[in-house]
Amino acid sequence: GEDVEQSLFLSVREGDSSVINCTYTDSSSTYLYWYKQEPGAGLQLLTYIFSNMDMKQDQRLTVLLNKKDKHLSLRIADTQTGDSAIYFCAVVGGYNKLIFGAGTRLAVHP
Amino acid sequence: NAGVTQTPKFRVLKTGQSMTLLCAQDMNHEYMYWYRQDPGMGLRLIHYSVGEGTTAKGEVPDGYNVSRLKKQNFLLGLESAAPSQTSVYFCASSRSTSTDTQYFGPGTRLTVL
Numbered sequence: 069g070e071d072v073e074q075s076l077f078l079s080v081r082e083g084d085s086s087v088i089n090c091t092y093t094d095s096s097s098t099y100l101y102w103y104k105q106e107p108g109a110g111l112q113l114l115t116y117i118f119s120n121m122d123m124k125q126d127q128r129l130t131v132l133l134n135k136k137d138k139h140l141s142l143r144i145a146d147t148q149t150g151d152s153a154i155y156f157c158a159v160v161g162g163y164n165k166l167i168f169g170a171g172t173r174l175a176v177h178p
Numbered sequence: 179n180a181g182v183t184q185t186p187k188f189r190v191l192k193t194g195q196s197m198t199l200l201c202a203q204d205m206n207h208e209y210m211y212w213y214r215q216d217p218g219m220g221l222r223l224i225h226y227s228v229g230e231g232t233t234a235k236g237e238v239p240d241g242y243n244v245s246r247l248k249k250q251n252f253l254l255g256l257e258s259a260a261p262s263q264t265s266v267y268f269c270a271s272s273r274s275t276s277t278d279t280q281y282f283g284p285g286t287r288l289t290v291l
Contacts, residue, residue, distance in 0.1 A: 076218065110182070110268055110282030111221070156220060165236065166280065168220040 070094040070161035074169040080176055086144040088172045090157030093138065097159035100133060102142045105154040105171070114155070115142075144174075152176045180204055184269050184283035191259045191290045199254040199286050201269030209272045210252035211236075211280065212244060214265040221268065227252055259290045 071093045080086045092100075098119050103111040117124045117131045117140075124131045130143040140159075144151055154171040161167035182203045191197055201210065208229050213221040223236030227246040241263060243255045252271075256263060267286045272278040 072220075108284075110284050111270075111280075112282065113279045116279075165223055165226070168222075170218050170220040 070159065070167045072157055072159055072167050072169040074155075074157055074172045076170060077173050078175070080147050080174070082147060082149060082176055082178050084147055086142075086147045086151070086174055086176075088142045088144075088155050088157075088174065090140040090142075090169055091138055092140065092157070092159045092167075094159065094161055094167075097161070099160060100131075100140050101158040101166070102129075102131065102140075103156040103158060103168075105156065107153070111156060147174075147176050149176050149178075182269055182271055182281050182283040184267075184286050186286060187284070188287050189289070191256075191288065193260060193290060195259050196255070196257050197259065197288075198256075199267055199269075199288075201252045201254070201271075201283055202250055203252075203269075203271040203281070204250060205271060205273075205281065206249070207271035207281075208249075208274050209278070210246065211270045211272075212242070212252065212254045213268045213270065214238065214263075215268060215285075216265050224254065224267075259288075261290045264288060264290045 101116045102114045104114045105111045128145045132141045156171045157169040158166045185200045211226040212224040222238045225244040230249040233244045245253045269283040270280040272280045
């Protein structure tokens with residue numbers, strides 16, 4: 069079945085850029101998503117990209133999609149302490165259901 | 179507009195006990211979902227519903243039952259809780275299909291002793 073993989077942990081200094089990577093196995097997903105989970109809270113949609121796009125920029129967020137390599141990344145510019153959270157990559161898998169990666173915990177330190 | 183709410187927020191059960199988790203949404207969404215989140219495993223879909231009166235199995239349905247008697251409510255039941263069901267449970271809803279944005283509740287932390 070569909071598999072979505074992410075590294076589990078990323079540590080960056082405040083003000084630097086963060087890049088969170090995700091790879092997936094099923095290339096038929098029309099949409100690919102990034103969700104953010106803050107401590108003690110549910111997931112919140114951060115951004116998404118259509119499969120026919122290579123890049124999408126939304127303020128400090130840049131999503132890059134490499135369909136050939138089945139690789140999705142999320143870049144956060146000027147990372148702040150408020151960006152500390154778990155970030156989940158998700159793609160649409162079989163039966164039109166979201167398949168989530170295990171999540172990348174982003175820690176921002178001064 | 180409360181979005182997606184879940185009750186209870188925390189619960190401790192003994193092995194073999196039963197309980198029901200309630201999810202409610204006030205956005206008139208057709209689709210509702212129950213996920214469980216375990217460390218290092220992301221979210222896994224337990225059951226979902228594509229409309230009032232319908233339910234379907236997800237990735238990890240064993241040991242759980244669900245009901246969608248009203249459009250705004252989606253109940254998750256554990257008939258005989260097991261320690262392996264210790265997890266954080268999230269409910270979500272989306273307007274029509276799974277590719278629509280899913281809105282998540284705050285979660286229920288369940289511990290089975």
